[in-house]
Amino acid sequence: MSPVGRFPQEAAIACAALAQARRLRWRETALRFVVWLAVIATPVGAHALDQQQVMAGAAVLYNERIAGLRAAQLLDNDTDFHARVQRIAQPLLAQAARDYPESAAWPWEVHTTTDPEEHAYAFAGGKLLVSGAHAAALNLSDGELAMVLAHEIAHAVLRHNLQEYEAALTLEPAWATRPFAELEHAVDHDGALMAKLAPLGKQQELEADREGLKLAARAGWAPQVLAGYFRKVVQASSAPNASGFAHPSPASRWRAARDAARQLGR
Numbered sequence: 001m002s003p004v005g006r007f008p009q010e011a012a013i014a015c016a017a018l019a020q021a022r023r024l025r026w027r028e029t030a031l032r033f034v035v036w037l038a039v040i041a042t043p044v045g046a047h048a049l050d051q052q053q054v055m056a057g058a059a060v061l062y063n064e065r066i067a068g069l070r071a072a073q074l075l076d077n078d079t080d081f082h083a084r085v086q087r088i089a090q091p092l093l094a095q096a097a098r099d100y101p102e103s104a105a106w107p108w109e110v111h112t113t114t115d116p117e118e119h120a121y122a123f124a125g126g127k128l129l130v131s132g133a134h135a136a137a138l139n140l141s142d143g144e145l146a147m148v149l150a151h152e153i154a155h156a157v158l159r160h161n162l163q164e165y166e167a168a169l170t171l172e173p174a175w176a177t178r179p180f181a182e183l184e185h186a187v188d189h190d191g192a193l194m195a196k197l198a199p200l201g202k203q204q205e206l207e208a209d210r211e212g213l214k215l216a217a218r219a220g221w222a223p224q225v226l227a228g229y230f231r232k233v234v235q236a237s238s239a240p241n242a243s244g245f246a247h248p249s250p251a252s253r254w255r256a257a258r259d260a261a262r263q264l265g266r
């Protein structure tokens with residue numbers, strides 16, 4: 001006999017608890033739907049775009065991505081890598097909270113995956129996703145992995161998503177009258193808009209490299225070890241001097257990181 005069925009009272013309490021849990025789950029689902037609807041339907045607005053709106057939208061996209069990976073059993077599935085990432089991420093997040101006080105109140109989440117299609121991502125408001133496949137392919141040390149995480153944390157604390165949406169509104173003001181979710185989709189899928197935003201994207205990558213390296217150095221990592229991540233990217237690249245669509249060339253990132261590490265080492 002199950003413990004629940006041993007005494008009628010316990011069974012009744014268990015049933016009540018189950019019913020309450022179901023009600024809470026239903027309420028949570030309903031609440032998520034209301035938030036989703038608000039995010040999807042709210043027009044961007046010429047002056048209304050702010051970090052809160054960007055974070056709410058990012059949370060919806062992140063949850064979808066996480067749910068997809070979980071359903072495919074690819075979420076946090078390498079327990080050693082997941083534990084390693086959490087151990088390295090926590091002091092970096094504590095440093096971010098000191099350097100960027102706004103981020104201390106964010107509901108940070110750090111997930112990992114073994115999906116080889118994934119790399120490393122930061123969603124606005126402190127939602128990170130890191131691929132074990134990328135770390136394994138480059139045989140990253142803990143310090144080099146700290147650089148990957150610090151780069152993503154820097155994107156979040158520097159509000160790069162908000163800047164990108166603001167730039168899109170300046171380039172194409174008509175977006176102000178359309179739902180925010182459409183703009184979110186467009187910056188990743190509308191080729192014409194993406195081409196206009198690419199110079200900003202490259203600038204943001206270099207800024208995330210530089211500020212991420214400095215943040216991780218303040219958290220205690222040796223700057224030269226952090227910069228070593230970019231050397232590995234160069235070594236693994238078949239065209240290290242070629243720029244990507246929205247990324248500077250691996251060689252230019254390595255040079256900039258090496259110079260930043262030298263400056264910090266003085």
Ligand SMILES: [Zn+2]
Binds near residue numbers: 155205
């Ligand atoms: Zn980046």
